[in-house]
Amino acid sequence: MSRFYLHLLRLAGFLPILAVAAGLKRPTNICQRIDARIPGRISYPGDSIYNDSQSSYYTAQERDLSPGCIFRPRKTSEVSQFVMLINADGRESNASYSTPQFAIRGGGHTLFTGAANIAGGITVDMRAMDSLVLSQDRKIASVGGGAIWSHIYSQLVPYNLTVLGGRVPGIAVGGFVTGGGVNFLSRRHGxxxxxxxxxEVVLASGEIIYATANSHPDLWLALKGGSNNFGIVTRFDVATFPQGLMWGGVIRYNYTKSVLDAQAQAFSDFMDPKNFDDAADMGIILGFQNPGGVFSIANSLWYAKPIVNPPTYQSFTSIPSLVPNTFSINNxxxxxxxxxxxxxxxxxxxxQLVYSFKNSAAALYSELIQVWENGTKGIAHIEGLQLQFLIQPQPPTNGTNSLGLTPGATDVVMSVITAAYTNAADDNVVRNAIRAIVDQHVAILRTEGLYNPFQYLNYADISQDPIGSYGPAIKARLHAVSRNYDPDGLFQTAVPGGFKLFR
Known part of the structure; x- marks a missing residue:
């Protein structure tokens, strides 16, 4: 009986939870086996490498989980060996459902518990696989599966090149790309x-394959939005783009009705397809902070050319603002x-929760902001509360992905509401408040016929269903790819973190 079928039985309640718990007691033994076969790559609680890895997660939800050991591979062959050892340990236990549980991490920026870490299991920390090799014509960058984008950018500056990676430091290539990926140049290149x-992918069998549009094209397409469901990607061959200096930064404003109204009108106009400028990427950032009970508003404005205050942003930069701003021309x-x-x-x-919708008149944005503001007031007392409502363009796509989006659409908006706070005791209060705000937003958008069901995986919470939002046909195709390359469901059952296909 396959481990995948046994997983389905567990979900249906036909196997005792004790079987799952038993599986989580096995990592000490398997960690020792891995350490013996691939020496120098395993660290245990108390080791400096283990502690550094644990402390580097972005949120406490992930930092608070304690894996039995951490595996830090440096070569694709070591990842392959690891997967084969995991499979061998499951077989030797004579119980498929007790295959050791593991997590796969890159930058560790996903917010929710268990996204890229695991309690009692094995965390595969990919960040030592951080290579960068340019092709002879410099049109392709081969990037290691654990590389950090902010480290890659600096290596490409001497060539006046860039790649479509994360917009803030510390984001790793793996989860970012397999979840979609938004960049300063995404309005131009998708x-x-x-x-x-x-x-380059290590499959559930330990086999190493190279998936392209011509070789294993079904897997190549599935990895474009399908997350960690098909294997461990150890190398990404990404397109490079010419890019010298560009302009950008953050500008802040007083939080007043006149400023909010001006922002709503400016963003509505910016998102009108007749005003589309593929060099421009921006966001409206509304904030609230306790202590202080202070509302704030800012714009992040980026332009792919070295032009100060480009005309496309005139309606934003003409709004009376606070000084200083952080605008500069730089790489x-x-x-x-x-x-x-x-x-x-x-x-x-x-x-945090994410949703998307079609652009509309300024009045729509004013209504969404008012709902957010009212909802914020209900949790303003929460200790350490920092609340952010981000409104930004959703990238157009060329359609070569599994996201289910209409190619070429330039008038789709993506919003995410994020709460940060101090105490776990406030989890339910904060989460219910954010859900209530988003539910009201979605209801308004549905009424206006503007709601888009797509949920960007890299911004989604585990309570959402981004893969389901791609549509039933694409989800069925992803199921077929999973069964083809992972027939026993290793990445559905032994890797519990992230968004699973069969949920």
Missing amino acids: WSCDNIYGY VSNLVLQFGKILPPHLARSF
């Missing part, structure tokens, strides 16, 4: 996953590092 030539690497300075390096508790 999602990050739209621009991948090939993936991508330095702008990413500069943007990161305004963000907290770590969070305690955090929760």
Whole structure:
């Protein structure tokens, strides 16, 4: 009986939970086996490498989980050996459902518990696989599966090149690309996953394959939005783009009705297809902070050319603002590092929800902002509360992905509401408040015929269903790819973190 079938029986309640618990007692033994076969790659609680890995997660929800050991591979062959050892341990236990549980992590920026870490199991920390190799014509960058984008950018500056990676420091290639990926240049070139030539992948059997549009095209397409459901990607061959200096930064305003109204009108106009400028990427950032009970508003404005205050942003930059702003002309690497300075390096508790919709008149944005403001007041007392409502363009796509989006659409908006706070005791109150705000937003958008069911996986909470939002046909195709390359369901059952296909 396959481990995948046994997993379905567990979900249906036909197997005791004790079987799952028993599986989580096995990592000490399997960690020792891995350490013996692949020496120098395993660290245990109390080791400095283990502690550094644990402390580097973005949220406390992930930092609070304690794996039995951490595996840090440096080569694809070591990842392959690891997967084969996991399979062998499951077989030797004479019980498929007790195959050791493991998590796969890159930058560790996903907010929710268990996304890229695991209690009692094995965490595969990919960050030592951080290579960068340019093709001879410099049109393709081969990037290691655990590389950090903000490290990659600096290496490409001497060539006046860039890649479509994360917009803040510390984001790793793996989860970012397999979930979609939004970049400063995404209005011009699409999602990050739209621009991948090939993936080197370790399958559930331990086999290493290279998936492209011509070789294993079903897997190549599935990895463009299908997350960690098909294997461990150890190398991404990504498109490079010419990019010298560009302009960008953050501008802040007083939080007043006149400013909010002006922002609503400016964003509505910016998102009108007749005003589309593929060099422009921006966001409206509404905030609230306790202590202080202070509302705030800012714009992050980016332009892919070295033009100060480009005309496309005139309606934003003409709004009376606070000084100073952080605008400068610089390379991508330095702008990413500069943007990161305004963000907290770590969070305690955090929760966020994402949704998307079609652009409309300014009145719609004013209504959404008012709902957010009213909902915020209900949790303003929460200790350490930092609440953010981000409104930004959703990238157009060329359609070479599994996201289920209409190719070429330039008038779709993506919003995410994020809460950070201090105490786990406030989890339910905060989460219910954010859900209530988003539910009201979605109800308004549905009434206006503007709601788009797509949920961006890299912004989604585990309570959402981003893969389901791609549509039933694509989800069925992803199921077929999973059964083809992972017939026993290793990545559905032994890797519990993230968004699973069969949920």
